[in-house]
Each structure stands twice: as structure tokens, then as C-alpha cells.
Amino acid sequence: MxxxxxxxxxxxxxxxxxxxxxxxxxxxxxxxxQTTSRETLQDRSLIQIGNNALSRHRVSFGRGYPAYRINHQMRENFGYIWNLNNFDAPMVNFATYTYDNQLDLTVQATYGINPDRKISIARRALGAGRIMYDLAALEGTRIVVGGFGDGSLRRAASFGMLNVNGVGAETAFEFVRTFATNPYDPKEFHQNIRLSYLGQLQDNSRYKFQYDDEFQFIRLVGFGAVYYFSNSAETEFVLGYAKQEDVQKLSHFYGVLTAGVRL
Amino acid sequence: MSGNHFFLCLFGLLTLAPASSVSPPPKKTTQEASPKSGKSAQKTKSKHKSSLKINSRDVHSQKPVEASPDRQRQKYSAGSTLIEVTDGVDKPASEESSPSVNRLLSNPIFASGLSTGADAINRSIDSLMSSLFYSLLDNNLPFPLTSSAGITLGLTRDVYSARNGAYVVVDKMGISPGYGRELARFNGIPIVLGAKQSTEVLDIYLRTDPLRVSENKTLPIWRASLNNWFGILPLLELILPPSFNVNEMYDPFHRVEVPFTFPLSIETASSMDLGSIKSYSISGGINLGVELGVGIHGFKDQVTSGASALNLSLPFSVFRSGSYRINVLRKDSNTMWVSFVDESRLGEKMALTLGKAYYLLAKTIPYWKGLGAPVFPVDFALEEAVADAFGQVYSYDLREAEAKTAFVEAVHGNFAPSEISWLRAKEDKLATGVSFFFTKKERRFQTGITTGSNVYLTNRHTARTHSDAAIEITDPNGRFHILEAVQDDRQTKWDILTGASEASTSLRASLFVRKVIENDKTKDAMETRYEFIAEGNPIDIAFTLALTDKYIEVENLNDYLETLSRFTQLKLDGIPEFPIREARLLSKRRKIVYFDNDQSGSHRLHVTPTHLGKFEGYGNVRLTNAQILAIADLPRKEIWMGLCRAFRVTSASNCLLWEKSLFWRNVYRSGFFVSQPLRLIDYRWLEADSVGEIEAAVAALKMFSKEKVPEAKQSALRQLFATEYPLELVEGLLRLTDLHEVPRSVELETQPKGHAAEEIKTRFRKMGGMHFTSEKEFPTPLRYDNSREISNQFEGANLSFQGSKPIIKKLTLYSEEPLNSKSMKTPAANTLGLQLMTRVSVAKVGTSKKIKVYVKLEQSGQIQLAKLKLIEDVVEIPMFEALDTPDQVNFLLALSGPNSPFTNILTSEAFSFGGSFRLSMTVSSSDRTWSDEKVLEFKIENDQLKPM
Known part of the structure; x- marks a missing residue:
């Protein structure tokens, strides 16, 4: 791919x-x-009023997947590879209000509408929220709590912790659950626990690690490194292993090679 | 100013069967050490085979990286405050800085024993490390005999931090038969009878990292392996966060050896480490109580199945217990101190707990109960008891035969030979070797309250005991009596991220009295009463405050300094100021976050308050009878106003209104109905409680003023000290007195840690050892102080290595140009890259023929999960006479290079990759007494040595 x-x-x-x-x-x-399929999709298109460094109150509106979790990714999302349950909120047209006291607290509230007009208006509405609180513990720890719910009875709740220490190494833990139509039906229950790590910058490189455990579905682990040629260019390689827990019981090694340019 | 930001990312995804080889990051080529630069460079040619060189000369091929210069003594007067900065010489430990042996052994609050199992687990697991690892060394093995009775064999270890980086380790082995039975039920409420007897032996000793490493080298391989859990312990130390304390788990079998090393003979006594304490006790008790309890069922979760989510329990019991304890302290190589305490207690206790001890990962490993996870949002206990104690302390010089005999008898519980030997020494002037310190008889009435909440990831507890006691002390100069009123208050907070912080206050009044026994003819019985001693100050009052925090930020530091200043009413001038957040980090964050949007950037943390390191602060205040009486004799209005200011009552009119009118006091006191229930979760609401507290303090002061007899004054002082707000009370009393006549002091100790800017860490380090005193000096120790000082020797916190401790005066690190290949025996040596040398200057080495150097080098590597230890070793350096000034030595020690004793593939690779490093060094001339640790942080970039 x-x-x-x-x-x-x-x-x-x-x-x-x-x-x-x-x-x-x-x-x-x-x-x-042979090429089996192609796709080109827009992930996000937003206009933001307010600046993250200067403003306490900010509003952004547009289209995308509203953020409600910490989602500290050390490798790209492979939802489309193994049909992993996507823990992101659905793609909606939305507006987000953010309050950021520029010290330790950020609160976000989002209201969105599913653009699919075939669905009734009541079922298209979405609400999401996220609270991020920063502590001085371990030289900088962020607690993130959030969730979303929509008219199609999709629900999700997330708790995450991210530590960035004095030399810039990032360690994150996240716990997210989603519930669909029936919150108590075991088949509707999805849960992901993620542990990720990004090492400090040394010799123009950073090591990285990520482990995902989706409850009774799949476990993914990946190790890698990102190398910075300059402030504008980087390359990254991640090598990992995936083991499916469902009836297929498949397991794979995988590798990801990335190159990036920043202008 | 607008900016464009465009990022294009291309990646390919491959699925592979075997992992393909991954190119590592480009490796640094090894280079020779940079040519010398800077000032006064002077090349040295090594003429010695070893890199361990005494009698050095200055060698600088690059600018050296120096450890913090030693502190210098400064003294100036600023108003009523004197400031001293010590030079790093040991200071005597504060009385109240750390738990005493008796507190280590049994908190009176918990001594009675409750039938609920919540108590033990709730208080024993106070950290994730404790539940994961340390509890492995807390083994209680129950052997049931019947349904009601059984025997428990206990092997436990507790580790406490002492000053100067050492640890006090308490290993305990005990056998406890117990009996517990439900006698009857009344309306479903069980009535329970319990009885327990316990025999315990303890070993209390100091341990430091250099001592541990040095000891490992002398032990047989099999024992060193056992001590280190067959290599698991060094691995844990490598991968776990720095909060993991190796000493909690090192040498687990020492606990089993404890009863066999108790000094019941001279030979065993001689094998005790200098300064260590061995103790054994026999105790027992019986209690009768009722226990109300109910399970609270919460939501069902697929993880738990039907069990109650929380349990509410209200036990109440009456109890009687007794203990007999003998403590043996090896004071020096020839002197042993022995004390014994015989105590009995009678009292009642009630508790209220809401919560449950869960066990995570239960049934995953056979025979393992699981990871204990106590969740007790409410944990309250109240106890009242009367305790009778009798104790004695003797000293034995084991060079004398008579002292040896008396010592052996004493450790077996018979002190009669000791008394005889001492009398012979005193009256017949014979050198028996036995000295008598004192005998103490005490009857104490105490009330203890604990409040707290523990939700596993965070907990807080407050333990408060207030008591009054009648004490009779007999010392070599005769007998004297003390009446005492005391309150001890200890508040502990802990969370999984930052660890523990503790605030302890002690309010103590000692009344010097004479005991009068009269024949009361009306009752035809002997009556006892007390009279004040005519000469000198009849009442001595001491207030102490101890603050410790292992993880302190600038905001906390400011709060602690303000607390110390308010407690002692001393101005803490000259303390460096720190911005709450580092300006450079704020600026850096703004530049990065400027281009973020709200749907991304969740990993861009705000700049949090700067982490400084570890902090300890101690405050001391002394008052006399005249001073407290002067306060008590003030008009009520003035006392109210002074206390109102201390209790943060901003409205003077409210204060005067409360003073005048009981009605308005009751109106403002209505917050009591909210604040009292909050006490159950250890939360205090000052605004709601201030009226009641001030009213009680004023009433106690007026009672103190009115009463003349010592017992009544003692009672008044106990009432005065029985407060939930000791800090505010002390501040209020000081506001009402003439501060020029009150001795006060504040002492600070700091240990910088973390990644704050070096300049901030240096300033924080300089705060350590700062000592503020009032113009009025503290009185010379009183007779009672001497006996208390001797008792303090048995305090775990005051354990110290005996003998003169070396001092590292200066530690210098520099990189050395490789020697000319012609002069080297190994031609390839000049291609080995950076060669690091240390120059160490040590004082007070004594007359030893060799010194030992403990070296630890840690790297902050790319994987910043935990510290990476590159070097941890102890090397011996022979001393050459007549080369150095007496009692001082300078030597060179190579950290890397062909002649270094530490060179290995790990250090070579680490130095060649570069990065940040932390060097710790400590020296010893006796293998037992080690110097304070000297720390130096540096970095290597592009094969260049640079300061942090």
C-alpha cells in the first residue's frame, strides 16, 4: 500500500x-x-479564529474528525488494512469552541452535523468534548478526558495521560471505549488501550514505540525511529507485529517507511 | 505576520515475513580528543602504570567541568535575622524530622488492632512501587490452627530516608499467635473477642549505595547473587523510574537472619555494625468489640462479578495491651547502649472505613493473591488510651569484664547486675564499664485521631495525637519530675506521579515540678500532688515543624517558605527567587504552538511550574512560662485579634463581634456542619473552623492564666495544643508576644533534580544548608533535654555512621588528550576517543592506608525511560605517606581510556554517541563511613566535553 x-x-x-x-x-x-483500489480523501478542512499561542478563546469550524482523545500516534493509523475499528469520531461539519487559560487547562466543546443527507437530521447531530489539564508531575504531564456521542447512538469515552519530560521524551497512555447502539451489548463493545513512546532528540533522531491492544480483536506493536535531515525534511521507519485475536487468528509483521518535507 | 506551513509526507507500507534489517542511525566516528584550548593549558605526561594517581598536578586540556563549589560561611545581621550558610559539615538531625524507632514500630493509633483487614493493607501499600515490588518483602504467612485461632509468621522490611542520602532499613521478623471469635450477635451486629500475642525481632541499620556496592565485592558469589535476586534487581534498577529504591529489595534474606543476629552474647554484639540498632519485643493484647458493616453494591462491570463495590465498616472495641521491648545500639567499637521499655495500654477505639482492598491480576499466577490496590475514600479512626511506661538506658564498655557480664544479663532482660555495677562505679569509684543514663516512668493519657482517604493512585492521611503525661526521671544526679502536654500532627500526601510529601508539627510543653506526697487525714490516704520548682523557668514550650517533599516545584517551594516564615515569624531574607515557569520554555512553546490548530497539537503541553528537586525545611520555636503567661494575661480582645490574623480572618469587625457575642460566634460556627463531615476525607475548611478554634484557644489561655497548680496548667496547655490547625495557633501566639525574646530558627535542605536550567539548579542547591536564626539564642539544654537526647539516639532518623566522615572538597572533570603513542604501551590507545579524567580533593581521610572510591555514572540516553547506569563500582586507592598535607589527599581517576578501571564496551559506546551524563562520587577511608555524595552533570557533544 x-x-x-x-x-x-x-x-x-x-x-x-x-x-x-x-x-x-x-x-x-x-x-x-495489480492495483486493487485507489482513494483520495480529505481529512480536514478548518478555519480557525484565534491563535493557539496568543488567544484564550478560540473558535474553529469546518469539516473533519473532531478531536476528543489524546491519540498520540507513533505510527500511522492502519484502520483500513485490517478493518480495525476506527476509534475516531465520524467525519462531520463541525464548530469547536476552545477555552485555553494559557497556563494548564484547555476545554473544548464541539457541535457537528453529519454531511450525509440521506440520514435524518436528528441522527446526524454530533456532540464532542475534551478537557486537557497539565500537571507539573514528572516535569510535565497532561491528563486528557473526552468523549463524543451522536444521533446514531455512537458513543465513545477516552482517558489519556501524556508525559513530556525535561529532555523532550514523550510517553503516553490512552484508554478509549466506544459503544454503538446498545451500550451493554458485548458485540457493540470496543476498547483500545495504547501505550506509546517517543524518545528525546539526539543525533538528529528519535526512537519510537507503540503498542495497541484492541479488546479481543487485535494487538499491534511497533518499534521505529525518525531521522531529521534538517528542520524541513525527515524520514521514518517503523517495524512491527500484528496479531489478530478474532476467529481469523492471523498475525503479520509489517514495516512502514515514511519520508516528509516541511516547507 | 503570517506564515505558511506545508508538510508533505510520503510513506510506503510493507508487510514482511522476517523483519528486514534496519539501518541504524549514522554512527559517530571516533575522534581523538580535541586539541587543547582555553586558558592555561598544561599537558601532563603520565608516568604511572595505573590511572589511579595520588599527588596530582593540575591538568587541563580543555576547560574543566567543575562540581558546585563548596559553600562558604557567611554571617550577617538583618534586623532580627541571622543567616549562615554552612560548608557542608554534618549538622545534628532535627528531633522531629523523621519517625522514631517507637513510631516505626507501633503507632499508638494502630496498636490496639482491629478486626477489619482494611487497616493493614490500607496503610501498608502507599505506592505503586510498594504494591508491585516492595510488598514482596512483606510476607505474612498465616498458619490457621482452628477456625478461630492461628499463628502468623511475619517477615517485613521498611525503608526510610535519612539525611545525607542514606537509608534506614528496618527488617523485622515476628511470630504472632492470634485468636478471634464472634461471641454473639445482637440484632445482626457481631460482638467479637480478639487476643493477640507477638514476639518480634528487629534490625535497624543504615545503608547507602556505596556501602551496598562495596559489600557486594566482599561477599561470596552465591550470597551476592541471592542479595541481588540473581540479577533481577540490577535489571529492575535499570528499567524502572528513579523512584525505585534498590534498598527496599536488596538482601531479602537478611530478614530471616534477624533473630540470629540479636546480640545475646558478646561475640554477636561485636559483630553489629557501628551505629546500628537491634531490638526485640514481646507484646500482646486483648480486645472486645462490635463491628457494624455493610457492603455497597455499585454498577456491574464485566471485570467484577457481583461482589460489593465498597464496604462500609464501623468497628468499635475496647482493648488492653502490653509490650516489653529491648533496644541495643552499638555506639562505637567498644560501647553498647541498651534501653528497655515496658509499656501497657488500656483504651477504646472506633473507626469508620468506606472502601475495599481490590487485588488486580488475581489468579494470574498461582499462589499469588494479586496486586493489592486499596481504595478507601474514607478512613477514619479515633482512639483514647491510658499508657503506663517504664524504661531504662545503660551504657556498657565491653573492654571491662564486669560490663560484659552486665550487658549479657541486660539483653536477657535482667538489669539488676547493671544497677549494681553502676552503683559500684559511682560509689566505690571502680571502673566497671557500666554507666547509667536514666530511668523513666511515665503515665500518659492520649487521644489519637487519623483521617484520610486512599484511592490507590493518590492518598492523604493526617495522624494527630494529643496527650498529657506525668513523667518521673531518675538520672545519675537524682530524681526529677516532668508534667508534659504534647500534640503531634503528621500530614502525609502521596500520589503515583510525584511521590510523598509530609508536614509534621509538634507542640510540646514540659512543666518542671516536684512531687509531693501528703497524708490526707480527712480521707486517711496518701495523696499525690505536684508543685512547680521554684528556681528557673518552670515551663518550657517547644514548637517544631518539619516539611519534606521529594518532588517540589516553584509554587510548592514558595508555599513551604511562607509556611516556615509564618510558623517562626522569621524573615527568610537572601533566599533566591525562582520564576514559576522558565521564561525560555515559555518563549519556545509560543513559537511552536503559534502554528498549531485545535484539532491537533494535543501533545503540546503548557509549560508547567519548574521542577526543582527535593526539599526539607525545619522550624523551631521555644517559649518560656513567662512568655505564655504574658500572652494569656492579655485582654481577650487583643488575643482574639492576634489569633484572627493568624487564622486569616480578614475582617477585624467580625473578629471583634465574635469576641463579644456568643450568639454571633454560633452563627458563624454553622459551617461546622459541613466542615466536620469533610474531616472524614481529611479535608479542612479554615474559614468554617476558625471561630471554634480561636474560641477554644482563648478559653485555654485564660484557663492557663487563672490556674496555679501544675496539673491544671498542664490540662490547659493540652487543651490549647489540641487543635486541628497547629501552624495557625503557633503563628497566633508569636504575634502576641515580643519576638525579640523568643528563640526561633529555620533550616533548609535541598537536593536539585530534574531538567531545569543549570542556573536554576545551582541556585536551588545553594539554598541547602541555609540557616536562619533569631537574635535570641536557644537556651542551653535542660536536664530533661539530656534524657530526651539520649532517647533520640535510638531514633532511626538519627542513625549515623560512626567515625570521622571524609569530605570531598572538590571534584573536577576534564578530558585528557591521549598520550603520545610512543610513550604508550598499547599503540592503539590513541584511537579510543575521548578520555575523561576526574581530579578529586578529599579532606578528613584520617590515618587509613587506603581509601575507597564509589563511582556511579549514569546516562540520559535516547531511550529516556529510566536512568541508564554505565558505571557503578568501588575502587581502592592506596595512600602514599608524606605526599599530601595531613588528613587531605588529591588523586586522579580515569573514567575512560585504556588505563581506566571502568572502561567497558557500554561506556565506550556511550561516550562515542555522546549525550548527557551524571557522575556521582563518594569516598570512604573505613569502608563503613562514606562521605556525602558529590554530583557532577556534563554532556558530550561531537566528542567535546561540555558543562550542562
Whole structure:
């Protein structure tokens, strides 16, 4: 599978900015070497009023997957590879209000609408929230609590902790649960526990590690490193192992090679 | 100013069967050490085969990286405050800084024993490390005999931090038969009878890292392996966070040896370490009580199945217990001190606990109960008891035959030969070797309250005991009596991220009295009463405050300094100031976060208050009878106003209104109905409690003023000290007195840690050893102080290595250019890259023929999970006479290079990769007494040695 991803941020003034992200993927069969599918999708398109460094009150609106969890990723999301349950909120048109006291507390509240007009208006509404609180513990720890719910009775709740120590190493723990139609039906229950680590910058490189445990479905582990050629260019390699816990009981090694340019 | 930000990312995903080889990051090529630069460079040529060189010369090929310069003594007067900065010489430990042996052994609050099992587990597991690892060394093996009776064999270890980086280890072995039976039920409430007897032996000793490493080298391989859990312990130390304390788990079998090393003979006594304490006790008790309890069922979760989520329990019991304890302290190589305490207690206790002890990962490993996880949001206990205690302390010089005999009898519980020997020494002037310190008889009425909450990841507890006692002491100069009123208050907070912090206060009044026994003809019985001693100050009052925090930030530091200042009413001038947040980090964050949006950047933390390290602060205040009487004789209005200011009552009119009117006091006191239930979770609401507290303090002061007899004054002082707000009370009393006549002092100790800027850490380090005193000096120790000082010798906190302790005056690190290959025996040596040398200057080495150097080098590697230890070793350095000034030695020690005793593949690779490093060094001339640790942090970048 080959994938290209682009992110763009444009600042008209310090308090008015546009942020967009999109990706394009090509799937190639290992056996036949033929292209099986292609897709090009927009991930995010937002206008933000307010600046993260300067403003206590900010509003952003646009289209994307509203953030409600810490989602500290050390490797790209492979939801489309093994049909992993995607713990992100659905793609909606949304508006988010953020209060940031610029000291230790950030509170976000989001209201969104599913753009699919085939669904009734009542079922298209989405609400999400996230609270992030920073402690001085261990030289900087962030506690993130959030959740979302929509009219289609999808629910999710997340708790996460991220520590960034004095030399810049990042260690994160996240616990997220989703519930669909029936919150107590075991089949509707999905849970992911993630532990991730990103080492400090030394010799232009950083080591990384991530472990995901999706309850009774799949376990993923990955080790890797990212190397910075300069402030604008980097490359990254992650090698990992995936073991499925469902009826298929498959397991795979995987590798990811990434190159990035920042302008 | 606008900016554009564009990021393009390309990646390919491959699924592989075998893992493909991954190119490691580019390796640094080894280089020769940089050419010398800087000032006064002077090359040295090594003429010695070994790199362990005494009698050095200054060698600088690059600018050396020096450890913090030794502190210098400064003295100046600023108003009523004197400041001293010590030079790192040992200071006597504060009385109240750490738990005493008796507190270590049995808290009177818990001594009675309750039938609920929540008590033990709730208080024994106070950290994740404790539940994961340390509890492995707390083994209680029950052997049931019947349904009601059984025997428990206990092997436990507790480790406490002492000053100067050492640890006090308490290993205990005990056998406890017990009996517990439900006698009857009344309306479903069980009535329980319990009885327990316990025989315990303890070993209390000091341990430091250098001592542990040095000891490992002298032990047989099999014992060293056992001590280190067959290599598991060094591995745990490597991968776990720095809060993991190796000493908690090192040498687990020492606990089993404890009863066999108790000094019942001269030979065993001679094998005790200098300064260590051995103790044994026999205790027992019986209690009769009722226990109300109910399980509270919460939500069902697929993890738990039907069990109650929480248990509410209200036990109440009456109890009687007794204990007989003998403590043996090896004072020096020839002198042993022996004390014994015989105590009995009678009292009642009630408790209220809401919670449950869960066991995580239960049934995953056979025979393992699981990871104990206590969750007790409410944990309250109240106890009242009367305790009678009798104790004696003798000293034995084991060079004298008579002392040896008396010592052996004493450790077996017979002190009669000791008394005889001492009398012979005193009256017949014979050198028996036995000295008598004192005999103490005490009857104490005490009330203890504990409040707290423990939710596993965080907990807080407050334990408060207030008591009054009649004490009779007989010392070599005769007999004297003391009436005492005391309150001890200890508040502990702990959380999984930052560890523990503790605030302890002690309010103590000692009344010097004479005991009068009269024949009361009306009752035809002997009556006892007390009279004040005519000469001198009849009442001595001491207030002490101890604050310890292992993880302190700037905000906490400011709060602690303000608390110390308010407690002693001393201005703490000259203390460096720290910005709450580092300006450079704030600026750096703004630049990065400027371009973020709210849907990403969740990992961009705010800049949190700067972490400084470990902090200890001690405050002391002394008052006399005249001073407290002067306060008590003040008009009520003035006393109210002074205490109101201390209790943060901002409105003077409210204060005056409360003083005048009981009605308004009751109106403002209504917050009591909210604040009292909050006490159950250890929360105090000052605004709601201030009226009641001030009213009680004023009433106690007026009672003290009115009463003339010592017992009544003692009672008044006990009432005065029985407060939930001791800090505010002391501040209020000091506000009402003439501070020029009150001796006060504040002492600070600091240990910088973490990654704050070096300049901040240096300033924080300089705060350590700062000593503030009032103009008025503290009185010379009184007769009672001498006996208390002797008792303090048996305090775990005051354990110290005996003998003169060396001092590392200066530690210098520099990199040395590789020697000319022609002069080297190994031609390849000049390609080995950076060669690090240390130059060490040590004082007070004594007359030893060799010194030992403990070296620890840790790296902050790319994997910043835990400290990575590159070097931890002890090397011996022979001393050459007549080369150095007396009692001082300078030597060189190579950390790397062909002649270094520490060179291995790990250090070579680490130095070649570069990074940040931390060097710790300590020296000893006797293998037991080690110097304070000297720490030096440095970094290697591009094969260049640089300061942090």
C-alpha cells in the first residue's frame, strides 16, 4: 500500500488561519502486483479564529474528525488494512469552541452535523468534548478526558495521560471505549488501550514505540525511529507485529517507511 | 505576520515475513580528543602504570567541568535575622524530622488492632512501587490452627530516608499467635473477642549505595547473587523510574537472619555494625468489640462479578495491651547502649472505613493473591488510651569484664547486675564499664485521631495525637519530675506521579515540678500532688515543624517558605527567587504552538511550574512560662485579634463581634456542619473552623492564666495544643508576644533534580544548608533535654555512621588528550576517543592506608525511560605517606581510556554517541563511613566535553 499525505496551514493574520489535510492511497496486491483500489480523501478542512499561542478563546469550524482523545500516534493509523475499528469520531461539519487559560487547562466543546443527507437530521447531530489539564508531575504531564456521542447512538469515552519530560521524551497512555447502539451489548463493545513512546532528540533522531491492544480483536506493536535531515525534511521507519485475536487468528509483521518535507 | 506551513509526507507500507534489517542511525566516528584550548593549558605526561594517581598536578586540556563549589560561611545581621550558610559539615538531625524507632514500630493509633483487614493493607501499600515490588518483602504467612485461632509468621522490611542520602532499613521478623471469635450477635451486629500475642525481632541499620556496592565485592558469589535476586534487581534498577529504591529489595534474606543476629552474647554484639540498632519485643493484647458493616453494591462491570463495590465498616472495641521491648545500639567499637521499655495500654477505639482492598491480576499466577490496590475514600479512626511506661538506658564498655557480664544479663532482660555495677562505679569509684543514663516512668493519657482517604493512585492521611503525661526521671544526679502536654500532627500526601510529601508539627510543653506526697487525714490516704520548682523557668514550650517533599516545584517551594516564615515569624531574607515557569520554555512553546490548530497539537503541553528537586525545611520555636503567661494575661480582645490574623480572618469587625457575642460566634460556627463531615476525607475548611478554634484557644489561655497548680496548667496547655490547625495557633501566639525574646530558627535542605536550567539548579542547591536564626539564642539544654537526647539516639532518623566522615572538597572533570603513542604501551590507545579524567580533593581521610572510591555514572540516553547506569563500582586507592598535607589527599581517576578501571564496551559506546551524563562520587577511608555524595552533570557533544 502506498499513501501520500499532505497538510497545509495558512495564516492570513495571527488570529485567522486555515488548516487542511488530505491523503491519497493506492493498494497493490502482493500476489498479482495489480492495483486493487485507489482513494483520495480529505481529512480536514478548518478555519480557525484565534491563535493557539496568543488567544484564550478560540473558535474553529469546518469539516473533519473532531478531536476528543489524546491519540498520540507513533505510527500511522492502519484502520483500513485490517478493518480495525476506527476509534475516531465520524467525519462531520463541525464548530469547536476552545477555552485555553494559557497556563494548564484547555476545554473544548464541539457541535457537528453529519454531511450525509440521506440520514435524518436528528441522527446526524454530533456532540464532542475534551478537557486537557497539565500537571507539573514528572516535569510535565497532561491528563486528557473526552468523549463524543451522536444521533446514531455512537458513543465513545477516552482517558489519556501524556508525559513530556525535561529532555523532550514523550510517553503516553490512552484508554478509549466506544459503544454503538446498545451500550451493554458485548458485540457493540470496543476498547483500545495504547501505550506509546517517543524518545528525546539526539543525533538528529528519535526512537519510537507503540503498542495497541484492541479488546479481543487485535494487538499491534511497533518499534521505529525518525531521522531529521534538517528542520524541513525527515524520514521514518517503523517495524512491527500484528496479531489478530478474532476467529481469523492471523498475525503479520509489517514495516512502514515514511519520508516528509516541511516547507 | 503570517506564515505558511506545508508538510508533505510520503510513506510506503510493507508487510514482511522476517523483519528486514534496519539501518541504524549514522554512527559517530571516533575522534581523538580535541586539541587543547582555553586558558592555561598544561599537558601532563603520565608516568604511572595505573590511572589511579595520588599527588596530582593540575591538568587541563580543555576547560574543566567543575562540581558546585563548596559553600562558604557567611554571617550577617538583618534586623532580627541571622543567616549562615554552612560548608557542608554534618549538622545534628532535627528531633522531629523523621519517625522514631517507637513510631516505626507501633503507632499508638494502630496498636490496639482491629478486626477489619482494611487497616493493614490500607496503610501498608502507599505506592505503586510498594504494591508491585516492595510488598514482596512483606510476607505474612498465616498458619490457621482452628477456625478461630492461628499463628502468623511475619517477615517485613521498611525503608526510610535519612539525611545525607542514606537509608534506614528496618527488617523485622515476628511470630504472632492470634485468636478471634464472634461471641454473639445482637440484632445482626457481631460482638467479637480478639487476643493477640507477638514476639518480634528487629534490625535497624543504615545503608547507602556505596556501602551496598562495596559489600557486594566482599561477599561470596552465591550470597551476592541471592542479595541481588540473581540479577533481577540490577535489571529492575535499570528499567524502572528513579523512584525505585534498590534498598527496599536488596538482601531479602537478611530478614530471616534477624533473630540470629540479636546480640545475646558478646561475640554477636561485636559483630553489629557501628551505629546500628537491634531490638526485640514481646507484646500482646486483648480486645472486645462490635463491628457494624455493610457492603455497597455499585454498577456491574464485566471485570467484577457481583461482589460489593465498597464496604462500609464501623468497628468499635475496647482493648488492653502490653509490650516489653529491648533496644541495643552499638555506639562505637567498644560501647553498647541498651534501653528497655515496658509499656501497657488500656483504651477504646472506633473507626469508620468506606472502601475495599481490590487485588488486580488475581489468579494470574498461582499462589499469588494479586496486586493489592486499596481504595478507601474514607478512613477514619479515633482512639483514647491510658499508657503506663517504664524504661531504662545503660551504657556498657565491653573492654571491662564486669560490663560484659552486665550487658549479657541486660539483653536477657535482667538489669539488676547493671544497677549494681553502676552503683559500684559511682560509689566505690571502680571502673566497671557500666554507666547509667536514666530511668523513666511515665503515665500518659492520649487521644489519637487519623483521617484520610486512599484511592490507590493518590492518598492523604493526617495522624494527630494529643496527650498529657506525668513523667518521673531518675538520672545519675537524682530524681526529677516532668508534667508534659504534647500534640503531634503528621500530614502525609502521596500520589503515583510525584511521590510523598509530609508536614509534621509538634507542640510540646514540659512543666518542671516536684512531687509531693501528703497524708490526707480527712480521707486517711496518701495523696499525690505536684508543685512547680521554684528556681528557673518552670515551663518550657517547644514548637517544631518539619516539611519534606521529594518532588517540589516553584509554587510548592514558595508555599513551604511562607509556611516556615509564618510558623517562626522569621524573615527568610537572601533566599533566591525562582520564576514559576522558565521564561525560555515559555518563549519556545509560543513559537511552536503559534502554528498549531485545535484539532491537533494535543501533545503540546503548557509549560508547567519548574521542577526543582527535593526539599526539607525545619522550624523551631521555644517559649518560656513567662512568655505564655504574658500572652494569656492579655485582654481577650487583643488575643482574639492576634489569633484572627493568624487564622486569616480578614475582617477585624467580625473578629471583634465574635469576641463579644456568643450568639454571633454560633452563627458563624454553622459551617461546622459541613466542615466536620469533610474531616472524614481529611479535608479542612479554615474559614468554617476558625471561630471554634480561636474560641477554644482563648478559653485555654485564660484557663492557663487563672490556674496555679501544675496539673491544671498542664490540662490547659493540652487543651490549647489540641487543635486541628497547629501552624495557625503557633503563628497566633508569636504575634502576641515580643519576638525579640523568643528563640526561633529555620533550616533548609535541598537536593536539585530534574531538567531545569543549570542556573536554576545551582541556585536551588545553594539554598541547602541555609540557616536562619533569631537574635535570641536557644537556651542551653535542660536536664530533661539530656534524657530526651539520649532517647533520640535510638531514633532511626538519627542513625549515623560512626567515625570521622571524609569530605570531598572538590571534584573536577576534564578530558585528557591521549598520550603520545610512543610513550604508550598499547599503540592503539590513541584511537579510543575521548578520555575523561576526574581530579578529586578529599579532606578528613584520617590515618587509613587506603581509601575507597564509589563511582556511579549514569546516562540520559535516547531511550529516556529510566536512568541508564554505565558505571557503578568501588575502587581502592592506596595512600602514599608524606605526599599530601595531613588528613587531605588529591588523586586522579580515569573514567575512560585504556588505563581506566571502568572502561567497558557500554561506556565506550556511550561516550562515542555522546549525550548527557551524571557522575556521582563518594569516598570512604573505613569502608563503613562514606562521605556525602558529590554530583557532577556534563554532556558530550561531537566528542567535546561540555558543562550542562
Amino acid at each position: 502506498y499513501r501520500a499525505q499532505g497538510n497545509i496551514s495558512l495564516f492570513v493574520t495571527p488570529w485567522l488561519s486555515y488548516s487542511g489535510a488530505a491523503h491519497s492511497s493506492v493498494f497493490v496486491s502482493r500476489e498479482t502486483k
